[in-house]
Each structure stands twice: as structure tokens, then as C-alpha cells.
Amino acid sequence: MMKYVNYERPSIDGKGLMMGKPGYTDDLAEQNSLIVKVLRSPHAFARIKSIDKSKAEALEGVELVLTHEDFKRIPVTRAGQGYPEPSPHDKFVLDNYVRHVGDEVAAVAARDKETAEKALELLVVDYEVLEPVLDFEKAYENEVIIHDEPEIHEMFPIGFEPKKNVAASYLMHIGDVEKSLKECDTVTETTFYTQAQAHVMMEPHTVNARIDYQGRLVLYSSTQTPFHTRRIVAQALEYPMSKIRVIKPRVGGGFGGKQCVHGEMLVSAVTLRTGKPSKMVYTRQEVFESTFSRHPMRFDIKLGAMKDGTLKAIDVEVLSDTGAYGEHALTVFMVAGSKVFPLYNKVDSVRFGGKVVYTNRTPAGAFRGYGAIQGNYALESAVDILCDKLKVDPVEFRQKNMIREGETSPIFEIMGEGTEGIAMTMETCKLDYCVKRGMELIDWKNKYPRKDMGNGKVRGVGMAIAMQGSGIPYIDMGSALIKLNDDGFFNLLVGATDIGQGSDTILAQIAAESLRVHPDEIVVYSSDSDLTPFDVGAYASSTTYVSGNAVKRAADRMKQMIIEEGALALKVPVEGTDFDGMTISHGDKSISLKDLSNRLYYNEDQKQLVAVDSYVGTKSPPPFMAGFAEVEVDTETGHVELIDYAAVVDCGTTISPNLAKGQVEGGLVQGIGMTLYEDVVYSKTGKMITNSMMTYRIPTRKEIRSLKVEFADSYETSGPYGAKSVGEIGIDSPPAAITNAIFNAVGVRIKSLPVTGEKILTGIQKSRQKGEKQ
Amino acid sequence: MKIKLKVNGENKVFDVKADEYLLDTLRKNNYVSVRRGCDNTSCGVCTVLINGNPAASCSYLSCKADGKEITTVEGIPEEAAKIAGFFGREGADQCGFCNPSMALTVYAMKKELVNPTDDDIRSYLVGNLCRCSGYQGQHRAIKAYLEVE
Structure with a gap:
């Protein structure tokens, strides 16, 4: 019987944060920090012929001006990934080329913001403006080469061909697709397009630096990957890693947008050169233009099936736009294939391949879903197109062809993330239940496919199934250290990176479950490269499964230590001694944990009890879900309203049901935003038009009327207390489910995101004209 | 120039520039619960109460606030703790960056609206964006706090 897992408990930090306690990166900057500001490129592509910094340097209050001439040319990737990274090393701290509007030209450190901004205006830059590549469908082998610098390289073969504007390429096949x-x-055969999406986490990218009293560089960074950040900063600045400490304080959201290094290299350079503390808080415009967004993609997808509704072949070619850099x-x-196409594991053949090209746009990076949302939209839309053609029910088609518990897909073995994958069988897959329950929640039987509301409005329902993963097997490592204190409470030190998802809370619950102590007795600290053990960070849906397993192992080890020390104190054999969370007992002899702890630290057999352990997944059990959308389409205006969305998720045990629900609800709304509202729009010269929260619209609470989220009863034995991960799965299904619902309502197939009234109205008018001609 | 503010019940005098915004004045003076999410009154993260009414401090000139009463979340600790309790129960805290501003706005709404409907609540809070929660947990928590069905 689980006591503290699958247990409703408020997050351990929510109250303090709501009451305004300082905790975020900028709350913890030194008061007298130099303000670092960056001069950013107004051009999509240009060579910097010269920068005259004399006037800026002469301005009173300016401490330092940095240009590309101040840095040795060391290419790195800003992607916070395992090492060696599967991303090309194609970025310099500062370079003599700028490759997108918003790219870094120079940095200024000054005593205050006003002086720094004034100094930026005094920098005189002479650009040779170059013809940019803005259309990703014209990037491949374009005569304009975006990355022509000799130093850049891949860390291992990823299909990197910069002379052809290719950051990476890939091809896999199973069986003979043509045959x-x-x-x-x-x-x-259909072509789909997905757009760039901005993360819009509420806390902008923020970092500050100082030199501590031991002469070490200390960074506070709003990051998802503190350990990768330490490594990348050390590489970029050729500074010893042992002299860098990265502290991840409370982070105000990330969603993948902080799985990278942005201002860290510049503030480190400023502080190392001046010896003074410095800080950088990105403006919202900088977050939009100068960090990352989601990779736009084009999918050319062919599906082949038999009359009886058996899916036989999946053939997909993808073109992805990585923007100016290849993070x-x-x-x-690869995730657009590997965490999408195993959904239909009974096919004879699969082919998946294509290229990731450079363009002169804001770089793309990690974003919740990480390719799976793009691939899911293409596949699950194509499945409904196929069902319509075959005249079979789309739910029955899925039930017939989808992956089930105990089954596998050859894709798992072939495709990993940047490397080969790992064969695995679905120990848990409750898709069947998720689909059935989702139908009930949305009232599919009565609502499919449409209902004319009689006022020019038509309602329709649509659905999609989805999967994700739980970490990257044999690569992602999490670890945990548990320390027993006098008086009998514990410290849990984890490298796992709480960025608001609640991992500190659920990791404490896992430790509490193993130790049978109340979670209040476990004090959690994350993450600090000096103090906490290594963890890759918060990405790839790894924290619950990978870091959670590490915590469980460490806590189990601690429990055994307590039993052994208890047996020693009681002068009884270890065998037959037990610890119930309060008391260590053997027969009628017992000692409380409190007494044992005080004995260990003050009285007899003195020693510190510390347990540490790590975990690397040997597989990545996918969470699954079924998503059902009900929409109302105004046939006069093309306007779409989301009436209801039902999501049933199999993520194994929910360690904290309320936090897991929050993850799914939050993911759904980001997916709904990508489907209906959000688009990163550029001008003809490559300037981002949607570079503020006024012009880039995320859903407000008015658009989201009803979400119904439930969890399937599921227990993954390889996970900590049966859990799989849940961070990303929620985002994947809305694009396909909503556009399938729109098709079912008004017969218009949306093949490019986001959905707009114009696209729907044009579609309605086209089908009317077609009808009139007939 | 010097301005006189009453912040969380305490009389304060701040030296501000003519073009300085209240958000920067407050953060500079260690009211770090007031945070910047955007630069143009779009996200609600910088909300404070000015004479009891929610306002975006990122675009409110400090000199304009001269003589006014400013409330940050530190000024309503009991209500904030209560609201936090309801948020916690629904798993609606998430990243927490905007939560002080949420607490202030919800507190102001409670004083202003009597028996608000779902739509009233959504309309009142529409300027408080959240990218984490999907709004559902917040909505359940706020209704519980307001004791409305």
C-alpha cells in the first residue's frame, strides 16, 4: 500500500512563492551588479566589417565593451544536451557574422541600465548586408551559405553539411515501403506544415555572475540544465570547469526554452574580465527574437492501407527549419518519428527521413513535445484523411491498428535521439482504455461527427492518440543524495531541475515512500553544480522516471543503512530488523529514528549516514494519451471556438495526482495555443513581427472553457512506484484532434498550422463552389 | 525627484527619475515579489494594487504614484497564504513567477465582485496570463477561495 505516492499534497514551495519570497534568479543578483546589454543585429544576415567601440567605452559608467575580437574562436552548441552533443558546434560567443535579426553583435557592461542602453547607441557598426535565406524550402543547396566558417563541426555523424545549409539529416526504413x-x-498522400511557436515562459531568460571569496565564478541561472551550462560555459571561455559553480534557483517556467545557454557566456566573460558582479535579464523582445522557438516543419506523408482498414505502410519525408543555429x-x-510512428506498430513498412536546414531566422530549439507534436499532427491528421477515404470509423481504425500492452515496434530499436534506439516492449499501454474513456467524456456517440446548431454554427468532434517517452535510455543520468540529520530528518539533494513542474515535491514524495517517513521530514534542494549530484536536467520527460528512480534507489539504500545502524544500536542481527518510518525494531526491542540519529551524531558509533545513487534508463516507457476535441465553427466567419477537450492519459502511477493533472492541463493549453492562436510571423526582410506579448497571442483564460483530464489506472514496474513521465505528453494531441474536429464539422482539412478563420472560410467557399458546379 | 508612497502600510520616500516606472522603483527597493514578465502591459506579472485597484506597474510612472497607497503581496500575507492553500490543493502553483500578482488580483476581485460567475472570473483575470497551468487548476482554486459554485 502506497502512503505518500499517488497522494494529494500541495507543492512544497507554492505557498512561499505566492507570498512573494525571493527565489528567482534576478531576486538573487548582487545589488551592485553591472548591467549587461547586448547590441543585436537589425539584419537577417550580415558580415560585421568593423565595430568602433571607442565612444561607447568612453561613456562614463561603462565598464566593458565586448565584440567578437575579444573572444577566441571556439565553436560550441548552446543546446543543453548530453555530451558529446548531437547538435553541431556552430555558435561562437560573438562572431563577425550575424545570422538572424536579434543575433548578438556586441555586449556592454555598465553601472546601470540607462548607461548600458546609451552605450549600445554609441557603438558604430559597419555591416556588409548579405542576402538572407528566409524560406526553409529554398535553403537546401542555396547559393547563400549561412555557415561558411571553417571551425564549425559535428561531434559525431549527424548528417551535418553546412555548405548545403544542412544542420543534420537522417533516413531510416523498415521493410520495403515502395513495395x-x-x-x-x-x-x-498529404503535405502538412507546422509553424514556429514561442515558449513564452513568464520569467524571461535571466542570469547573473559573481566571483566568490574563493575566487570562483558563481552563476545563478534560470536554466533547465545547470550541469550542461557549467560545461558549455567552461568550453566556450576556456575556463576551468572546477572554478565554475552554477546555481539553479527557482525557475519561472521553461518548456524547453531554457534547455540551453544564452546570456551565461557573456555575463561570465564580463565578470571574469572586470572581477565585478554582473547580470542580464532578457527583455521580452529578446526572449522572442534572440532565444529559441519551435522547429517549423513540412511533412510529406503517405499512408497505405487495405480496404478492411488495416494500415500497412507509413512513408514520411520531413523538412525541418532550425533557423540560424543548429541547436x-x-x-x-528524430523525435518527430521515433515518438510518433510506433503508435501504429502493425505496419509492414515505415520510411522516415529528411533534412534539417539552416535559415536566417530565430533559431529553433527544444520545446515541450520536441518534434512529437509536429509529427503527431501530420500522422493523426493523415489517419483521419485515410479513414475518410476508406469510409471506416476513425476510432475503430485506431483501435484496430494502434500499439497495445505487451507489444513493441521495431522503431524503438532503430531510432533514438541522435543515435540508435533501444528495443523495448510496452509493459504498460492503456491506450485502449484512454480511447474508450475519452469517448465517454466527450460524448462521442451522440456528437460524432457533427451537429448543426441552426444559427450558422456547426459543432464537430475529433480525436487523436499520442505518445511521448520517459527520458533518453543509456544517455540521461539522474542521481540523488540523501543525508540523515541529527533529530532524524533528511536532506534530499538532487541535480534534477525543478522549473515549476513540481519535481522537488514529487521527488520528496518518492523518498518519503521508500523511507516511510512523512514528506515534511525531507528537505529538498535542487540544483547546484557544487552541492547536488549530477543530473542531465529537466528535459525529454525524464525527471519523474529517471531522477525519480535515482531518488528511490538512494532512499532504499538509506533505509537499509538505518536498519543496519539500528540493529547495531539494539545489539540484534540485521536480519529481522525493520524500519517503519518512525522506529527501528527487532522483536520487542526498538529505537526511534530520532534517538538513533542523535546517538549516531553525538553519542556512540558516531558517523554520518549518506546514501547516494544514480539511474540511467535501460528503456524509455512512453506515456500514452487519447485526446478528444469538440469545436464550434461559425460557417459565416470561419471562426473556431474550442467547446471542450477531453484527455485521458496513461503515465503509470501519478506520484502527485494534482501536479500530474497540472502538467497535462498546461501541456494541452500550449498545444491548443499552437493549433488555434500562436504563430511566429516575420516580415519580408526577416524581422520578427510577433516579438511582443501583444502581437504574439498565447491563450488567455477566456479561450479555455473546459478541459477534462483523467488518468488511466496503470503501473509501470520499471518506474519509481509505477510511474512514467508526464511533462510533455499533454501537448501532443490538440493539433490533430482539433483539426480533425474541424473537418468533421465543416469538411475543411487544415493542412498548415495555426488554424485561422481565413483558412476555414476559404475551404468552406471552395467546397461550396465545387458543390455548385456539380 | 522625490515621491512619497505608502507601501504595504509604511510611509516611504523614494528618489526616482522622471521616466522611471513603478516596477523598477519597487524592485530597486527590494520589493522583489513584483516581477517583470513583459514590457507592455500584456502579461499581468507586475501587478500591484494602487489605492486598492490592480494596476500594471511596468507601465505606471513612479511619479504618477506620488501620494498613493501601493500594495504588493507582502502587504496581504494572510490572504496570500489562504489563496496559496487553494492553489496548492489544485496543483495550480506551477512555476510561481506570476503567483504574487495572481494573489493580488484575486484578492482585489473578491472585494469588488459579489458572487461572480465563471465568465466574470475569467474576464476579471484575463490580463493575468499563465503559461504553465492551462488555467483550469487556477480557476478551481479561485472558485474555492471565493466560495462560489
Whole structure:
């Protein structure tokens, strides 16, 4: 019987944060920090012929001006990934080329913001403006080469061909796709486009630096990857890693947008050169233009099936736009296949391949879903197109062809993230239940496919199934250290990175469950490269499964230590001694944990009890879900309203049901935003138009009327107390489920995101004209 | 120039520039619960109460606030703790960056609206964006705090 897992408990930090306690990076900057500001490129592509910094340097209050001439040319990747990274090393701290509007030209450190901003205006830059590549469909082998610098390189083969504007490429196949497609009764072929999406976490990217009293560089960074940050800063500045400490305080949201290094290299350079503390808080415009967004993709997808509704072949070619730099280029691309196509594991053949190209746009990076949301939209839309052509029910089609518990897909073995994958069987897969329950929650039987509301409005329902993963097997490592204190309470030190998802809370629950002590007795600290053990960070849906397993192992080890020390104190054999969370007992002899702890630290057999352990997944059990959307389309205006969304998720045990629900609800609304509202729009010269929260619209609470989220009863034995991860799965299904619902309502197939009234109205008018001609 | 403010019940005098915004004045003087999420009154993260009414401090000139009463979340500790309790129960805290501003706005709404409907609540809080929670947990928590069905 689980006591503190699957247990409703407020997050351990929510109250303090709501009451305004300082905790975020900028709350913890030194009061007298130099303000670091960056001069950013107004051009999409240009060579810097010269920078005259004399006037800026002469301005009173300016401490330092840095240009590319101040840095040795060391290419790095800003992607916070395991090492060696599957992303090309194609970025310099500062370079003599700028490759997108908002790219870094120079940095100024001054005593205050006003002086820094004034100094930026005094920098005189002579640019040779170059023709940019703005259309990703024209990037491949374009005569304009975005990355022509000799130093850049891949860390291992990822299909990197910069002379062709290719950051990465990939091809895999299972069976003979051409042959299977020929044998199919029906083949559909469709092209889909997904757009760039901005993360819009509420806390902008923020970092500050200082030199401590031991002469070490200390960074506070709003990051998802403190350990990768330490490594990348050390590499970029050729500074010893042992002299860098990265502290991740409370982080105000990330969603993948902080799985990278941005201002860290510049503030480190400023503080190392001046010896003074410095800080950088990105403006919202900088967050939009100069960090990352989601990779836009084009999918050319063919599905082949038999008349009876058996799916036989999946053939997909993808073109992905990584923007000016190749962070996460290959891995996001691969996840668009590896965490999507195993959904239909009974096919004879699969082919998945394509390229990730450079353009002169804001770089793409990690973003919740990480390719899976793009791939899911293409696949699950194509499945409904196929069902329509075959005249089969889309739910029955999925039930017939989808992956089930105990089954596998050859894709798992072939495709990993940047490397080969790992064969695995679905120990838990409650998709069947998720689909059935989702139908009930949305009232599919009465609502499918449409209902004319009689006022020019039509309602429709649509659905999609989705999967994600739980960490990257044999690569992602999490570790945990548990320390027993006098008086009998514990410290849990984890490298796992709480960025608001509540990992500190659920990791304490896992430790509490193993030790059978109340979670209040466990004091959690995350993450600090000096104090906490290594963890790759918060990404790839790894924290619950990978870091959670590490915590469980460490806590189990601690429990055994307590039993052994208790047996010693009681003068009884270890065998037959037990610890129930309060008391260590053997027969009628017992000692409380409190007494044992005080004995250990003050009286007899003195020693510190510390347990540490790590975990690397040997597989990545996917969470699954079924998503059902009900929309109302105004046939006069094309306007779409989301009436209801039902999501049923199999993520194994929910360590904290309320936090897991929050993850799914939050993911859903980001997915709904990408489907209906959000688009990163550029001018003809490559300037981002949607570079503020006024012009880039995320859903407000008015658009989100009803979300119904439930969890399937599921227990993954390889996970900590049966849990799989849940951070990303919620985002994947809305694009396909909502656009399928729109098709079911008004017969218009949306093949490019986001959905707009214009696209729907044009579609309605086209089908009306077609009807009139007939 | 010097301005006189009453912040959380305490009389304060701050030296501010003519073009300085209240958000910067407050943060500079260690009211760090007031935070910047955007630069143009779009996100609600910088909300404080000015004479009891929610306002975006990122675009409120400090000199304009001269003589006014400013409330940050530190000024309503009991209500904030209560609201936090309801948020916690729903798993609606998430990253917490905007939560002080949420607490202030919800507190102001409670004083202003009698028996608000779902739509009233959504309309009142529409300027408080959240990218983490999907709003549902917040909505359940706020209704529980307001004791409305």
C-alpha cells in the first residue's frame, strides 16, 4: 500500500512563492551588479566589417565593451544536451557574422541600465548586408551559405553539411515501403506544415555572475540544465570547469526554452574580465527574437492501407527549419518519428527521413513535445484523411491498428535521439482504455461527427492518440543524495531541475515512500553544480522516471543503512530488523529514528549516514494519451471556438495526482495555443513581427472553457512506484484532434498550422463552389 | 525627484527619475515579489494594487504614484497564504513567477465582485496570463477561495 505516492499534497514551495519570497534568479543578483546589454543585429544576415567601440567605452559608467575580437574562436552548441552533443558546434560567443535579426553583435557592461542602453547607441557598426535565406524550402543547396566558417563541426555523424545549409539529416526504413504502398488498396498522400511557436515562459531568460571569496565564478541561472551550462560555459571561455559553480534557483517556467545557454557566456566573460558582479535579464523582445522557438516543419506523408482498414505502410519525408543555429536540430527531427510512428506498430513498412536546414531566422530549439507534436499532427491528421477515404470509423481504425500492452515496434530499436534506439516492449499501454474513456467524456456517440446548431454554427468532434517517452535510455543520468540529520530528518539533494513542474515535491514524495517517513521530514534542494549530484536536467520527460528512480534507489539504500545502524544500536542481527518510518525494531526491542540519529551524531558509533545513487534508463516507457476535441465553427466567419477537450492519459502511477493533472492541463493549453492562436510571423526582410506579448497571442483564460483530464489506472514496474513521465505528453494531441474536429464539422482539412478563420472560410467557399458546379 | 508612497502600510520616500516606472522603483527597493514578465502591459506579472485597484506597474510612472497607497503581496500575507492553500490543493502553483500578482488580483476581485460567475472570473483575470497551468487548476482554486459554485 502506497502512503505518500499517488497522494494529494500541495507543492512544497507554492505557498512561499505566492507570498512573494525571493527565489528567482534576478531576486538573487548582487545589488551592485553591472548591467549587461547586448547590441543585436537589425539584419537577417550580415558580415560585421568593423565595430568602433571607442565612444561607447568612453561613456562614463561603462565598464566593458565586448565584440567578437575579444573572444577566441571556439565553436560550441548552446543546446543543453548530453555530451558529446548531437547538435553541431556552430555558435561562437560573438562572431563577425550575424545570422538572424536579434543575433548578438556586441555586449556592454555598465553601472546601470540607462548607461548600458546609451552605450549600445554609441557603438558604430559597419555591416556588409548579405542576402538572407528566409524560406526553409529554398535553403537546401542555396547559393547563400549561412555557415561558411571553417571551425564549425559535428561531434559525431549527424548528417551535418553546412555548405548545403544542412544542420543534420537522417533516413531510416523498415521493410520495403515502395513495395508495400503498391500492394495497398488505398494510399493517401498529404503535405502538412507546422509553424514556429514561442515558449513564452513568464520569467524571461535571466542570469547573473559573481566571483566568490574563493575566487570562483558563481552563476545563478534560470536554466533547465545547470550541469550542461557549467560545461558549455567552461568550453566556450576556456575556463576551468572546477572554478565554475552554477546555481539553479527557482525557475519561472521553461518548456524547453531554457534547455540551453544564452546570456551565461557573456555575463561570465564580463565578470571574469572586470572581477565585478554582473547580470542580464532578457527583455521580452529578446526572449522572442534572440532565444529559441519551435522547429517549423513540412511533412510529406503517405499512408497505405487495405480496404478492411488495416494500415500497412507509413512513408514520411520531413523538412525541418532550425533557423540560424543548429541547436537540437537532429534530435527534434528524430523525435518527430521515433515518438510518433510506433503508435501504429502493425505496419509492414515505415520510411522516415529528411533534412534539417539552416535559415536566417530565430533559431529553433527544444520545446515541450520536441518534434512529437509536429509529427503527431501530420500522422493523426493523415489517419483521419485515410479513414475518410476508406469510409471506416476513425476510432475503430485506431483501435484496430494502434500499439497495445505487451507489444513493441521495431522503431524503438532503430531510432533514438541522435543515435540508435533501444528495443523495448510496452509493459504498460492503456491506450485502449484512454480511447474508450475519452469517448465517454466527450460524448462521442451522440456528437460524432457533427451537429448543426441552426444559427450558422456547426459543432464537430475529433480525436487523436499520442505518445511521448520517459527520458533518453543509456544517455540521461539522474542521481540523488540523501543525508540523515541529527533529530532524524533528511536532506534530499538532487541535480534534477525543478522549473515549476513540481519535481522537488514529487521527488520528496518518492523518498518519503521508500523511507516511510512523512514528506515534511525531507528537505529538498535542487540544483547546484557544487552541492547536488549530477543530473542531465529537466528535459525529454525524464525527471519523474529517471531522477525519480535515482531518488528511490538512494532512499532504499538509506533505509537499509538505518536498519543496519539500528540493529547495531539494539545489539540484534540485521536480519529481522525493520524500519517503519518512525522506529527501528527487532522483536520487542526498538529505537526511534530520532534517538538513533542523535546517538549516531553525538553519542556512540558516531558517523554520518549518506546514501547516494544514480539511474540511467535501460528503456524509455512512453506515456500514452487519447485526446478528444469538440469545436464550434461559425460557417459565416470561419471562426473556431474550442467547446471542450477531453484527455485521458496513461503515465503509470501519478506520484502527485494534482501536479500530474497540472502538467497535462498546461501541456494541452500550449498545444491548443499552437493549433488555434500562436504563430511566429516575420516580415519580408526577416524581422520578427510577433516579438511582443501583444502581437504574439498565447491563450488567455477566456479561450479555455473546459478541459477534462483523467488518468488511466496503470503501473509501470520499471518506474519509481509505477510511474512514467508526464511533462510533455499533454501537448501532443490538440493539433490533430482539433483539426480533425474541424473537418468533421465543416469538411475543411487544415493542412498548415495555426488554424485561422481565413483558412476555414476559404475551404468552406471552395467546397461550396465545387458543390455548385456539380 | 522625490515621491512619497505608502507601501504595504509604511510611509516611504523614494528618489526616482522622471521616466522611471513603478516596477523598477519597487524592485530597486527590494520589493522583489513584483516581477517583470513583459514590457507592455500584456502579461499581468507586475501587478500591484494602487489605492486598492490592480494596476500594471511596468507601465505606471513612479511619479504618477506620488501620494498613493501601493500594495504588493507582502502587504496581504494572510490572504496570500489562504489563496496559496487553494492553489496548492489544485496543483495550480506551477512555476510561481506570476503567483504574487495572481494573489493580488484575486484578492482585489473578491472585494469588488459579489458572487461572480465563471465568465466574470475569467474576464476579471484575463490580463493575468499563465503559461504553465492551462488555467483550469487556477480557476478551481479561485472558485474555492471565493466560495462560489
